[in-house]
Amino acid sequence: MTEGQGAFRRGIRIGVDVGSVRVGVARTDPDGVLAVPVATLARPKAVAAPRTDLDGVADLVAEYEPLEVVVGLPVALDGTEGPAAEAVRAWVTDLMDVLGNRGTAVPVRLVDERMTTAAAAKGLRAAGRDTRSSRAVVDQAAAVMIVQHALDAERAQGAPPGVLVGAPEDTA
DSSP states (O other), rough: OTTTTTSOOOEEEEEEEEEEEEEEEEEOTTSSSEEEEEEEOOOOSTTTTTOOOHHHHHHHHHHHSSSSSEEEEBBBBSSSHHHHHHHHHHHHHHHHHHHHTTTTOOOOEEEOOOHHHHHHHHHHHHHTOOTTTTTTHHHHHHHHHHHHHHHHHHHHHHHOOOOEETTTTTOO
């Protein structure tokens, strides 16, 4: 069976919402039923600062041994990619380098994340949370939405969602 066809793949997925200030991380259970928030990692402010965000995700990959990492790609409503998407693609390249150097390389997929952060903030407001004081929670909630969307898409389509980074289909 090829990757593009068949039954739902069993295994943990790690979902990542990459922002300019923080990285929200979520994970699924092995059966892909439930996505839960895991962590919010600070992005380094200085260019030369240690990449603790990448190390934090790599630590979680080593801990959970996921089937794959699913990273939200911020695509504009018209489907185009701007500077935010370019920044996420650069972050993913750096993550893949860190994972490879540690010997914990796993597939990384980019999935369309249009509106997930806005939807996560709206959901927290509806639950009575002040999003200004809960920004770390918003990032985790967005990561949950990203990985949950990926699970739902795979079940509906019978194929892994998004674009596998580094694969021939990753032409953008």
